[in-house]
Amino acid sequence: MNHPYDAILLVSFGGPEGMDEVMPFLDNVLRGRNVPEERKREVAHHYEMFGGVSPINQQNRELIAALRRELDAHGIDLPIYWGNRNWHPLLPDTMRQMARDGVRRALAFVTSAYSSYSGCRQYRENIQQAQLEAGPEAPRVDKIRVFYNHPGFIEANVERIREAFAHFPEERHSDVHLIFTAHSIPLAMAECCDYEAQLLETCRLVAEKLGHGSWRLVYQSRSGSPAQQWLEPDIGDYLREAKNAGLKDVIISPIGFISDHMEILYDLDTEARAIAEDLGLNMVRARTVGTHPAFISMIRELIAERLDPNSQRRALGARGPHQDFCPATCCLPFNPSKRRLHE
Template sequence: MNQPYDAILIVSFGGPEGIDEVMPFLENVLRGKNVPRARMVAVAHHYEMFGGVSPINAQNRELISALQQELDAHGPHLQIYWGNRNWHPMLADTLRQMKDDGIKRALAFVTSAYSSYSGCRQYREDIARAQSEIGAGAPQIDKLRVYYNHPGFVEPNVENIRAALDRVPEERRDAAHIAFTAHSIPMTMATTCNYEAQLLETCRLVVEGLGKVSDERWKLVFQSRSGPPTQAWLEPDICDHLKELKAAGAGDVIIAPVGFISDHMEVLYDLDTEARALAEETGLNMIRAATVGTHPTFIEMIRELILERMTENPRRRALGTYGASHDVCPVDCCLIQSEVIVQNTGVKRQESEVKPTA
C-alpha cells in the first residue's frame, strides 16, 4: 500500500468542559463578529443548564477511540491527532505537537458531512492559519472529502430513524412525520455553496432506504439560527414546522438531526429541550433519532475515506445523483457572498453572526 501520510487529524468545533470555560469559549467563537454581549450571555445560559459542559469533546474522544481501534485492527496504522477551531485542544497547538513528533503529512477528517463556509472552507482556513503560526516545518494537511452521500453515513441514519419509528405505536407508525434537521446558515453562505442541495440529497437517500415513506411525510427543516431578524437564513425553523404539523393534525413526529454527526449542545438544547417543550405544549408525540456518533458503519466509512487517499485508483463510493465529492476544494469553493464581492472589488466583508455549534 502506498502510504504518503504519517497521521490522521480530527478537526472539530470544540466546546467548554466546565462553567469557567463557557465565556472564554464563546469569546473565541464570536471574536470579530458584531454580537451584543446580551446575546453571548443568553447562549452561555444554554451551556450552564448542562453544567457548562458541551458533550462534543467527549463525543470526539469516543470517535477517536473507535477509529483508532478500527485502524489498529485493519490498517492503515496511523496515529490520530485532534484539534479544534474554538477550544482546547486548539488546532495550532495540535499541529505544533505533530511537528514536534516528526509528522510531515496528515489527512484531516472534519466532523461536518456537508459543504459550506462554516462546515468546510472555514476549517481549511483554520488549518492554514495554524500552519502559518507554526511556520517552517508545519505538517502538510490534506482534507478528506465531504461524505453526506456516502453509504457509511446514510445507512446509520436510516437505521437510527427506523429505530425511532419503531417507538411510535404500530397503528400510528405509517402516519408519523419525519423532520430532518440541520443547522441554518445565512443566505449569504447558502447561495454560494451546495449545503442545502446536499442536505436534501441525504434526506432523499435516507427516505429511500427507509421505504414506504411518502414525500408528504418528510421535510428538511433548520434549527439554531441566530443573527439579526433582518438577515435572511435558511428556513423553515424546526419550531415553526412543529406548529404547522400540529395545525395540520399530525400526532407523531420523528426529528432526525442528519445535519450533525453527534449529539452536541445544539442537539441537546435546541431539539431535546426547546423543540421537545414545544411538542409537549402542543400535544405532539416527538421522538428524536440518534446521530451517527460512533456507529460501526460510520467508523468504517472514515477508514474507507482514508484508504481512498492512500490507494491508486480507489473505489470512491457514493449514493444518489451527485457522485463522490472532490478531494481538493476549488479556490472559490464555499465563499460567503460578500467574499465574492471582495474578490471582484476589494471591499472588506462584514462577519455574520453564527451561533456556536458544539
C-alpha cells in the same frame, strides 16, 4: 502500503468542559462578530443548564477510540491527532505537536458532512492559520472529502431513525412525519455552496432507504440579526405548522450533525421538545450517527481511498463522490459580485 501520509487529523468545533470554560469558549466562537453581550449571556445560560459541559469533546474522544480500533483492524498504522476550532485541544497546539513529532503530511477528517463556509472552507482556513502559527515545520494537511451521500453515513442515519420509529406502535409508523434538521446559515452564504442541495440529497437517500415518504428538511440554531435572511423554516415554526396540518407523531432527525452536542441537547431536546409538548405532538428525537459502526467504517474507507488511488470511491445517488480538493471559489461566505452591487 506506500503512500504519502503519516498521520490522521480529526478537526472539530470544540466545546467547554466546565463552568469556568463557558465564557472563554464563547469569546473564541464569537471573536470578530458583532454579537451583543446579552445574546452571549443567553447562549452561556444554555451551557449552564448542563453544568457548563458540552458533550462534543467526549464524543470526539469516543469517535477517535472507535476509529483507532477500526484502523488497527484493517492494518492502517497511522497516529490520530485531534484539534478544535474553538476550544482545547486547539488546532494550533495540535499542529505544533505534529511538527515536533515529525509529521510531514496528514489527512484531515472534519466533523461536518456538508459543504458550506462554516462546515468546510472555514475549517480549511483554521488549518492554514494553525500551520502558520506552528511555523515552517508544520505538516501539509489534506482534507478528506465531504461524505453526505456516502453509503456508510446513510446507513448509520437510517438505523438511528429506525430506533426512533420503535418508540411508536407499528400500526402508526406510516403516519409518523419525519423531520430532518440542520444548522441554518445565511442565504448569502447558502448561495455560494451546495449545502442545501447536499442536505436535501441526504434526506432523500435516507427516506428512500426507509421507504418513508412523509418527510421535510427544516433548520435550527440560527443566530445573527433578525433582518438577515437565513435558511428556513425554523424547527419551532415547522412544528406549529405540523400541528395545524393535523399531524400527531413526529421524529426529528438531526441529519446535519454527526454528534449529540449542545445544539442538539438545547435546541432540540429542550426548546423543540417544549414546543412539541405544548402543542400536544408526540415527538421522538433520533440519535446522531456518533460512533455507529457503519459511520466509523465510512471514515476508514475515506482514509483508505486517499492512501490508495485505486480504491473504490463509494457514493449514492446521481451526484457521485465529492472532489478531494476544493477550488478557490468553493464555499465563500458571500457572493463578492452581489456584495459589490449592494455597496
